[in-house]
Amino acid sequence: MRFTLRIWRQKNAQDQGRFETYEVDGISPDASFLEMLDVLNEKLIHEGKDPVAFDHDCREGICGSCGLFINGRAHGPLPNITTCRLYMRHFKDGDTITIEPFRAKPFPIIKDLVVDRSALDRIIQKGGYISVNTGSAPDANSIPVPKPAADRAFDYATCIGCGACVAACKNASAMLFTAAKVSHLAMLPQGQPERRQRVKRMVAQMDIEGFGHCSNTGACAVECPAKIPLAAIAQLQRDFIWANLTPDPQIK
Amino acid sequence: MSEILTIPIPTKTEPSISWTEGSPILENRCPSGDLEKRWTRHKDSLRLVAPHNKRKLEVIVVGAGLAGASAAASLGELGYQVKVFVYHNSPRRAHSIAAQGGINAAKNYRNDGDSIWRLFYDTIKGGDFRARESNVYRLAEVSVKIIDHCVAQGIPFAREYGGYLDTRSFGGAQLMRTFYARGQTGQQLLLGAYAALQRQVELGNVKVFYNHELLDVVVDEGRARGVIVRNLITGEIHRVAGHAVVLATGGYGNAYYLSTNAKLSNATAIWRAHRRGAFFANPSFVQIHPTCIPQSGEYQSKLTLMSESLRNDGRVWVPRTPGDKRAPQSIPENERWYYLEEWYPSFGNLVPRDIASRAAKRVCDMGYGVGPTGRAVYLDFSDAIKRFGREVIYQRYGNLFEMYEEITGESPWETPMRIYPAVHYTMGGLWVDYNLMTNIPGLYAIGEANFSDHGANRLGASALMQGLADGYFILPYTIGDYLATQLFVKNSTDTAAFADAEKETRERIEKVLSTKGTRTVDEFHRELGKILWDSCGLARSASGLSEAFSKVRELRERFWQEVRVPGTGHEFNQNLEKALRVSDFFELGELMIVDAYHREESCGCHLREEYQTEEGEALRNDNEYAYVAAWEWAGEGKPPILHKEPLKFEFVKPTVRSYK
Ligand SMILES: Cc1cc2nc3c(=O)[nH]c(=O)nc-3n(C[C@H](O)[C@H](O)[C@H](O)COP(=O)(O)OP(=O)(O)OC[C@H]3O[C@@H](n4cnc5c(N)ncnc54)[C@H](O)[C@@H]3O)c2cc1C
Ligand code: SF4
Ligand code: FES
Numbered sequence: 065m066r067f068t069l070r071i072w073r074q075k076n077a078q079d080q081g082r083f084e085t086y087e088v089d090g091i092s093p094d095a096s097f098l099e100m101l102d103v104l105n106e107k108l109i110h111e112g113k114d115p116v117a118f119d120h121d122c123r124e125g126i127c128g129s130c131g132l133f134i135n136g137r138a139h140g141p142l143p144n145i146t147t148c149r150l151y152m153r154h155f156k157d158g159d160t161i162t163i164e165p166f167r168a169k170p171f172p173i174i175k176d177l178v179v180d181r182s183a184l185d186r187i188i189q190k191g192g193y194i195s196v197n198t199g200s201a202p203d204a205n206s207i208p209v210p211k212p213a214a215d216r217a218f219d220y221a222t223c224i225g226c227g228a229c230v231a232a233c234k235n236a237s238a239m240l241f242t243a244a245k246v247s248h249l250a251m252l253p254q255g256q257p258e259r260r261q262r263v264k265r266m267v268a269q270m271d272i273e274g275f276g277h278c279s280n281t282g283a284c285a286v287e288c289p290a291k292i293p294l295a296a297i298a299q300l301q302r303d304f305i306w307a308n309l310t311p312d313p314q315i316k
Numbered sequence: 317m318s319e320i321l322t323i324p325i326p327t328k329t330e331p332s333i334s335w336t337e338g339s340p341i342l343e344n345r346c347p348s349g350d351l352e353k354r355w356t357r358h359k360d361s362l363r364l365v366a367p368h369n370k371r372k373l374e375v376i377v378v379g380a381g382l383a384g385a386s387a388a389a390s391l392g393e394l395g396y397q398v399k400v401f402v403y404h405n406s407p408r409r410a411h412s413i414a415a416q417g418g419i420n421a422a423k424n425y426r427n428d429g430d431s432i433w434r435l436f437y438d439t440i441k442g443g444d445f446r447a448r449e450s451n452v453y454r455l456a457e458v459s460v461k462i463i464d465h466c467v468a469q470g471i472p473f474a475r476e477y478g479g480y481l482d483t484r485s486f487g488g489a490q491l492m493r494t495f496y497a498r499g500q501t502g503q504q505l506l507l508g509a510y511a512a513l514q515r516q517v518e519l520g521n522v523k524v525f526y527n528h529e530l531l532d533v534v535v536d537e538g539r540a541r542g543v544i545v546r547n548l549i550t551g552e553i554h555r556v557a558g559h560a561v562v563l564a565t566g567g568y569g570n571a572y573y574l575s576t577n578a579k580l581s582n583a584t585a586i587w588r589a590h591r592r593g594a595f596f597a598n599p600s601f602v603q604i605h606p607t608c609i610p611q612s613g614e615y616q617s618k619l620t621l622m623s624e625s626l627r628n629d630g631r632v633w634v635p636r637t638p639g640d641k642r643a644p645q646s647i648p649e650n651e652r653w654y655y656l657e658e659w660y661p662s663f664g665n666l667v668p669r670d671i672a673s674r675a676a677k678r679v680c681d682m683g684y685g686v687g688p689t690g691r692a693v694y695l696d697f698s699d700a701i702k703r704f705g706r707e708v709i710y711q712r713y714g715n716l717f718e719m720y721e722e723i724t725g726e727s728p729w730e731t732p733m734r735i736y737p738a739v740h741y742t743m744g745g746l747w748v749d750y751n752l753m754t755n756i757p758g759l760y761a762i763g764e765a766n767f768s769d770h771g772a773n774r775l776g777a778s779a780l781m782q783g784l785a786d787g788y789f790i791l792p793y794t795i796g797d798y799l800a801t802q803l804f805v806k807n808s809t810d811t812a813a814f815a816d817a818e819k820e821t822r823e824r825i826e827k828v829l830s831t832k833g834t835r836t837v838d839e840f841h842r843e844l845g846k847i848l849w850d851s852c853g854l855a856r857s858a859s860g861l862s863e864a865f866s867k868v869r870e871l872r873e874r875f876w877q878e879v880r881v882p883g884t885g886h887e888f889n890q891n892l893e894k895a896l897r898v899s900d901f902f903e904l905g906e907l908m909i910v911d912a913y914h915r916e917e918s919c920g921c922h923l924r925e926e927y928q929t930e931e932g933e934a935l936r937n938d939n940e941y942a943y944v945a946a947w948e949w950a951g952e953g954k955p956p957i958l959h960k961e962p963l964k965f966e967f968v969k970p971t972v973r974s975y976k
Pocket of ligand 3: 119120121122123124125126127128129130131146147148149
């Protein structure tokens with residue numbers, strides 16, 4: 065297959081950045097999108113040009129490294145899939161494909177298609193965990209968890225931290241990401257003691273990082289490769305109101 | 317030290333495999349006495365560091381996969397000052413995230429007769445009697461606490477309707493001791509360890525440096541004193557000093573180019589440590605996983621694993637007639653050859669990985685292979701779907717089926733999967749003693765980066781167990797024993813050892829950038845991978861290995877003359893990162909070949925064609941090879957030095973491993 069690629073090139077954070085156009089040919093329909101970029105990069109190196117920087121690692125949709133804005137959509141034309149799990153058979157021979165980084169103020173560009181998503185880690189730092197020290201846990205089966213709750217917790221816990229929800233959102237909100245963690249822990253008995261503090265502190269950190277507000281358009285869930293449901297956001301909003309409006313029994 | 321940088325001049329004579337033998341390793345700090353009491357007694361004998369003193373001690377942890385993140389979090393909880401370095405842009409992206417199937421633990425929640433002893437025995441036997449009894453017993457012992465801790469962290473393991481934990485079976489075991497979180501166990505465990513780490517960051521006990529790659533280990537007067545790291549965004553080189561250095565940098569399966577490992581996984585950290593004096597144990601012990609999606613084209617960048625858990629319900633077969641081109645669904649039952657069930661009736665499709673991989677190779681070599689290349693076998697779920705219904709099978713393997721369909725365009729609901737073995741895991745790694753310390757005092761290796769527990773073959777669901785055992789429950793104790801001796805050491809980066817290491821790192825970068833040849837790093841890496849796969853993969857032979865050795869040498873020399881790495885060292889440069897990693901794979905590849913050549917027996921993953929039974933089973937030689945081969949770096953282009961650590965079996969009797 066043949067493609068014309070319009071790719072965002074930007075030398076570093078200071079550079080203005082611009083689109084450049086490249087041609088690739090002889091691409092197998094069974095090649096993944098990232099493998100197609102590998103082919104382009106090999107060609108660029110041979111031509112003495114600078115290859116295109118992009119993030120990737122596992123190439124099976126789980127590490128959350130890859131993240132390209134392809135033809136105006138986070139992770140490309142298919143819903144709920146990472147860029148690395150997108151195959152060229154989903155494009156038409158001869159297509160022109162526009163490739164940009166995930167754009168959002170809290171995600172500064174490092175080079176070309178690589179952005180800094182460490183803001184997401186800082187949200188987790190504010191309480192995306194249960195405060196238990198190694199060595200202090202009781203026997204695992206002493207905390208039974210009803211299967212439906214455990215299954216729901218799992219569904220929320222599968223977020224891969226890719227940031228597609230932010231890139232897909234017109235407000236650059238990180239609500240789906242934060243809600244996934246809040247809801248995962250809210251489902252479990254172990255998550256209860258810190259539940260109020262967690263939601264308050266994580267939401268506050270989202271604001272500090274400069275993520276926008278959630279206006280419930282649902283664009284995030286369409287792209288989310290982990291299929292985090294919008295119900296997570298509803299859960300976060302309920303917890304947030306509850307945590308702010310009712311007295312905290314732990315504080316005398 | 318400058319000799320390390322000299323690149324050998326191409327010689328006219330064919331390089332040949334050679335090594336010298338050094339003194340045996342007689343001290344590995346394994347305790348003696350009753351197996352069940354060893355770890356407890358050992359812990360009780362370790363030196364302690366008082367809480368107020370812990371704050372004065374700085375520990376460098378490189379890597380934040382399961383092993384590194386769990387260790388760093390636990391060390392932070394204890395009160396040490398911890399600095400973590402990862403080349404990833406977040407600790408949550410470590411390769412551990414991709415583990416699918418599960419984690420073993422001797423909980424006996426099923427009442428199926430499991431015990432610490434049985435997990436220990438299965439692991440020792442699974443490793444074909446090439447691991448230490450003391451270490452493996454300890455691993456089985458702490459496995460129980462891992463599950464407790466992970467549940468307390470809120471990890472959403474699979475549960476039964478009663479609310480209690482569910483388990484399943486895995487290869488090499490006749491019990492159901494594998495805990496899992498759908499097909500994403502590694503992800504959930506890593507996110508648990510990552511969250512614990514982030515909590516310590518928030519508390520100020522741990523600092524994590526993202527996008528920082530270790531390029532050298534600094535050893536001064538025989539002790540590890542710190543590391544040299546490169547900031548991958550700016551290209552700056554930094555010296556970092558610490559009272560101890562922990563390498564949790566994962567395995568080196570990517571030496572083969574194509575593997576199931578994440579693309580960036582590499583051996584640089586452990587290889588640089590090796591060049592600084594750390595012994596590298598059993599480098600040729602590489603696990604080849606039986607159930608991976610076969611390669612489909614030259615452009616391919618990695619191979620995708622289909623979890624071993626699939627062998628719980630999937631049946632492996634090939635057509636009874638070689639070259640049968642019919643669609644698998646139209647081949648009647650009596651014309652299908654369920655070769656694993658036939659050859660190994662008591663374990664059937666759940667034989668250990670090395671056995672299943674070799675069997676797949678054997679039937680393909682015999683001409684029974686399927687698919688366009690004839691290098692694949694079927695993994696068929698139709699019976700299981702009939703027996704349990706779609707819903708149950710979806711619950712168990714839904715995401716794996718989707719992944720398979722995405723990659724191949726075929727649906728496992730309709731047609732059997734096609735699978736073939738691929739490089740997956742490295743049992744070899746830095747040699748460590750019972751305290752997980754390398755032979756360089758102050759330098760530790762944990763997780764896949766060390767060689768410790770899996771012998772010549774790892775059982776499924778045991779790497780996650782080992783990584784977390786090392787990080788949560790072993791290293792935090794044992795490292796104190798060393799740190800207690802370092803209280804009065806003042807860390808400084810202003811030493812000749814740091815200056816030398818930094819200078820050498822800069823020169824290495826300069827050299828690879830200034831070569832300005834005509835071929836890309838990937839082209840070299842692919843070629844290296846092919847040589848290793850053909851000679852040091854599923855089957856090995858003296859002649860194949862000798863030939864491969866000279867090919868790797870030659871390729872390495874060409875690399876330094878012909879490679880082209882665009883850009884500079886003072887910027888974000890992914891090609892430079894790759895070039896440095898691949899250059900280390902060349903040297904490691906040579907050592908893997910030497911190790912495979914020297915071991916004139918077959919054991920576990922290591923099948924020497926000269927040493928097998930008529931049925932193609934491994935022929936071990938316990939009289940001559942019941943030892944760990946720990947290799948010492950002797951200098952550029954010089955034959956490595958072999959140190960043998962004899963393996964004593966006091967509690968289990970090495971037997972011919974049978975899964976029939
Ligand atoms: C597809 C797949 C599925 C698997 N499934 C299972 C399973 O079901 N059960 C099981 O038990 N095992 C499984 N395994 C094996 C298991 O996942 C790994 O062995 C284990 O996760 C390794 O963990 P680790 O912490 O040692 O290293 P890794 O997770 O590889 O982490 C390495 C860390 O080191 C860092 N690093 C490396 N080098 C440097 C450097 N030079 N400088 C700075 N940082 C560095 C990286 O950034 C990373 O943080 C699977 C493996 C694969 C490939
Ligand atoms: S919520 Fe979904 S889209 Fe957002 S970071 Fe997590 S996985 Fe990515
Ligand atoms: S590369 Fe890991 S999710 Fe795409």
